[in-house]
Amino acid sequence: MTATFSRREWLLSEQPASRRQARLGQGYRTWLALRANPLAMIGLAIVVTLVVVALLANVIAPYDPIVGGDLRTERLLPPSLTHLMGTDEQARDIFSRLVHGSRITLMVVALVAVIATPIGLLVGTTAGYFGGWVDTVLMRVTDIFLAFPRLILALAFVAALGPGIENAIIAIAITSWPPYARLARAETLTIRDTDYINAIRLQGARPVRIIWGHVVPLCLSSVIIRVTLDMAGIILTAAGLGFLGLGAQPPQPEWGAMIAGGRRFIIDQWWVVTMPGLAIFVVSLGFNFLGDGLRDVLDPKARK
């Protein structure tokens, strides 16, 4: 009898027989809901493409991204079959540079998410759960960070530590966690006094267990949504720092730095700035679509 069960039925079973089945079934339901949203799927496709391109950059890129071709004959060539997106002023293939640049973009996005999300969650849930002076201290610190404009603080930070992509990432991460902390705190305040938290308190659980096992899972979805929606801004900030010469340093193929390098030719050789600009635009849009889709799926309040 069980052998005739299809995988789908197994996943959607109302009577899961194991922890694994229950968890997978829950994930599968979320996936079904996400799949029903075309824009979210476009966003997901763009993000997956970015990841694949970054992983296979060596295979996909036809030319070396750093060392250009013949400077006498191959400078600033328009897009053609040999150079899909043309070449820049150092005779480098722009398509290859974009492909390799996706690694930098992905690294920025991933590292900022990995650094900023846990900090924001930790500060927000701790402040919200304990309240009182803990809340006051943590939230005033958050306010101080929020009071700085992101790009300016990142600029100051990079100026202090020296330009470079790593410092740019740290600078962006430091300036992007406060909104997550605020969000997590607001969610925690609504969760803190519910009966299911009271119930686990009455089981004798310590605050660490309650925050980590009971509060964080409920804050996580809204924070993930917010992080995904912020990705576009993070990519733009990284590109902005690159454009100002404070992010990735030449000859690294960072998209923002590529735009900065090509702006001298913007009138006559449009492709030099347009192609990286397009890449930034498409990836930012992809993250926004995905974030919107995730909000529809994960946020119970936005559900119809």
Add this chain to the structure above:
Amino acid sequence: MSALLDIRNLHVTFGAGPDAVQAVRGVTLKVAEGESYGIVGESGSGKSTVLRAICGLAPTSEGSILLGGSELTSPRRADFYRRVQMVFQDPYASLHPRHTVDRVLSEPLAIHGFTDREARVEQALTDVGLGPSFRFRYPHQLSGGQRQRVAVARALILEPRVLLLDEPTSALDASIQAEVLNLLDRLRTERGLTYVMVSHDLAVVAHMCDRLMVMQHGQAVEELTRGALRARAATTDYTRQLLTASHGYTKAAS
């Protein structure tokens, strides 16, 4: 009478200064081991707050609560939670929406360092009339009655001596109410539990409890036995009003 639970002149005040709300004002009661004690009153009479004060969810501003002869500390010690547990009013709000039944039931066992968790979880589900097939479900896959059974199982899994019941059936349909009440009755006889039950429904309390206290405005109005309640031998006007109200309701409903 040797009291298992002894509450003396309990006051609970929320807030401070001019905004302070006195939810409970000088309640004294004794519950013997194995007894089922009811607290009735209208909304806002402070009856739920008494329960919350017992388990430490509401602050005790004056008076004392003794369990088994020794005064409770604030915050409560870990072994308190193995002796006293609570079932909440709304089963839709008392189960974590992202946790399976399995997680809900195993977590208290993990906190208190039990080793035979698998067997205990299965046993607890069977005890409340839910089979093992419910073990890995999420709350949204359960009905209200099933959720309340899970909540009862969670409260009993640490094998407490005292169960605090905060209107355990008021959020349920009439037919499910009877089921859950019968379950609670059966568990009490089987395990010799002590119940303190809060309700605004006199019929439920008359069915479940040996003795009861009527509360109004945070104060005890009077204490009755089940027999006195059935004989309508109330001594105060307020209790008589409550009785008439519930009686009129019963007549109109039948």
